[in-house]
Amino acid sequence: MRAFILFLLCSWCSSLSCLGQAATGAPGVPTRSCATTAYQEALLKKDSALLLRQLQTRQQAENASLKLSQSKALRKTTVTIPVVFHVVYNTEAQNIPDEQILSQLAILNNDFRRRNTDTVDTPSHFKPLAADTEIEFCLASIDPNGDLTTGITRTKTDKISFETSRDDVKFASRGGADIWDSRQYLNIWICNITGNILGYSSFPGYNASIDGVVLLYSSIGAPPFNRAAGPYNQGRTATHEVGHWLGLRHTWGAGCNNADGIDDTPNQQRETSGCPDNIVSSCNNGPFGNMWQNYMDYTDDGCMNMFTRGQAAFMQATLATARASILNSLACTGDIRSDFEVTNPADTLVLAGTTVNFIDKSEGSRPVSWLWEFEGGTPATSTQQAPSVTYNTPGLYKVLLTVANGVVSDTEEKTAFIQVTVSDLVVFPNPAGEYITIEQPARVEVRHLELVNSMGQTVLRQEVKERVVQLQVQHLPAGIYYLRIQSSDGLEIKKISVIR
Numbered sequence: 051m052r053a054f055i056l057f058l059l060c061s062w063c064s065s066l067s068c069l070g071q072a073a074t075g076a077p078g079v080p081t082r083s084c085a086t087t088a089y090q091e092a093l094l095k096k097d098s099a100l101l102l103r104q105l106q107t108r109q110q111a112e113n114a115s116l117k118l119s120q121s122k123a124l125r126k127t128t129v130t131i132p133v134v135f136h137v138v139y140n141t142e143a144q145n146i147p148d149e150q151i152l153s154q155l156a157i158l159n160n161d162f163r164r165r166n167t168d169t170v171d172t173p174s175h176f177k178p179l180a181a182d183t184e185i186e187f188c189l190a191s192i193d194p195n196g197d198l199t200t201g202i203t204r205t206k207t208d209k210i211s212f213e214t215s216r217d218d219v220k221f222a223s224r225g226g227a228d229i230w231d232s233r234q235y236l237n238i239w240i241c242n243i244t245g246n247i248l249g250y251s252s253f254p255g256y257n258a259s260i261d262g263v264v265l266l267y268s269s270i271g272a273p274p275f276n277r278a279a280g281p282y283n284q285g286r287t288a289t290h291e292v293g294h295w296l297g298l299r300h301t302w303g304a305g306c307n308n309a310d311g312i313d314d315t316p317n318q319q320r321e322t323s324g325c326p327d328n329i330v331s332s333c334n335n336g337p338f339g340n341m342w343q344n345y346m347d348y349t350d351d352g353c354m355n356m357f358t359r360g361q362a363a364f365m366q367a368t369l370a371t372a373r374a375s376i377l378n379s380l381a382c383t384g385d386i387r388s389d390f391e392v393t394n395p396a397d398t399l400v401l402a403g404t405t406v407n408f409i410d411k412s413e414g415s416r417p418v419s420w421l422w423e424f425e426g427g428t429p430a431t432s433t434q435q436a437p438s439v440t441y442n443t444p445g446l447y448k449v450l451l452t453v454a455n456g457v458v459s460d461t462e463e464k465t466a467f468i469q470v471t472v473s474d475l476v477v478f479p480n481p482a483g484e485y486i487t488i489e490q491p492a493r494v495e496v497r498h499l500e501l502v503n504s505m506g507q508t509v510l511r512q513e514v515k516e517r518v519v520q521l522q523v524q525h526l527p528a529g530i531y532y533l534r535i536q537s538s539d540g541l542e543i544k545k546i547s548v549i550r
């Protein structure tokens with residue numbers, strides 16, 4: 051915990067210094083200004099539980115990353131993250147065209163797969179560390195309702211610019227655009243940000259309602275689609291911020307303390323501005339100095355060109371832990387995944403005669419047809435989206451749902467999904483020869499059974515937890531007995547005849 055708080059304090063120092071420089075930079079060419087750490091500081095003031103959540107999330111990713119690095123093999127399977135871009139514009143210049151956004155998507159894919167044309171600019175001494183992260187991005191083709199989408203939403207706003215600390219751009223009620231389920235989509239908002247800020251991102255572990263990346267509209271894509279002046283017009287702000295979204299920190303710290311937690315990025319004293327033309331050393335990190343070519347430093351778009359193997363492993367680890375759900379997203383595939391539940395979660399264990407309401411919880415493309423099969427239920431099948439089914443006979447039953455969208459279909463089968471029990475206490479057979487079965491209604495917990503003979507002597511005593519119990523009586527003499535059943539429903543006494 052102490053180390054983490056130290057990291058936060060250091061992050062705050064560095065973010066404050068970077069914002070200060072942004073204000074005093076050369077006219078028209080401010081220093082890169084990522085507000086992710088300042089944003090974190092603002093959130094921590096509002097949400098005291100965030101620190102612990104972020105710590106736990108980071109620890110999970112670090113453990114997973116350690117396993118990845120110990121196995122000495124980065125993930126060989128490429129994973130794809132569905133993206134939705136929310137363009138929130140006040141002026142037409144901010145309402146950037148689709149082509150510019152597609153240009154940005156291509157840059158993300160090239161940078162994360164190390165297919166960027168400027169890999170040649172990575173110095174030979176850092177080349178062995180440079181990694182293909184095996185992470186790709188696709189434009190969502192299915193929206194959260196299951197309908198077709200271009201993956202780009204456009205919202206006209208009255209706001210001239212959006213403040214980082216307020217996060218208004220993420221809420222339609224505050225002049226922005228509402229988030230799409232962040233378990234299924236990487237949300238990227240494109241807008242005008244207040245205060246020379248190029249972008250900011252949530253870290254894994256933040257509230258789902260604000261999870262995503264916010265980018266300045268003029269930073270999106272590269273020329274010829276991006277018509278802004280340099281040096282932040284080549285789409286690297288998005289690469290940097292998505293790095294944060296996958297858990298990466300800035301490469302520098304305060305005091306040469308491995309502040310990013312990544313072993314193969316050299317320690318460096320502070321952020322790098324502009325575009326150095328030689329080795330910049332700090333923290334005794336010679337002979338090759340700071341890795342200012344790293345996407346997680348502050349250099350110009352045209353000077354950054356690499357993630358390291360350690361950073362790639364960490365991002366893969368984040369995708370294996372905190373962001374695992376996004377790898378199951380169907381948002382880019384047009385596919386459909388069947389799933390269902392009962393409306394009342396307690397209704398998977400019911401008394402005979404109960405009517406149970408089912409709901410379709412399928413994911414991906416919106417279904418146009420439903421075929422339910424209810425073993426033991428009435429009706430036995432249904433084509434409704436949310437059918438009601440009555441179960442009259444005690445037993446354990448499976449339920450199937452096949453959903454289809456006209457092109458593809460999927461079936462989910464849940465065996466032993468509905469358990470139907472007797473409505474009242476049942477003891478049988480009576481008279482009994484070898485054993486007595488005691489069956490209690492749903493939600494009754496049996497705790498204690500006693501069999502007492504006609505002389506008042508207890509001949510059998512048993513502690514039980516199951517609702518359905520068999521008592522062996524073949525060793526008992528024939529006669530009349532009294533079965534005392536102590537359950538969560540109270541004490542019941544049944545007269546039993548044992549026969550030979």
Ligand SMILES: [Zn+2]
Binds near residue numbers: 085290
């Ligand atoms: Zn940053």
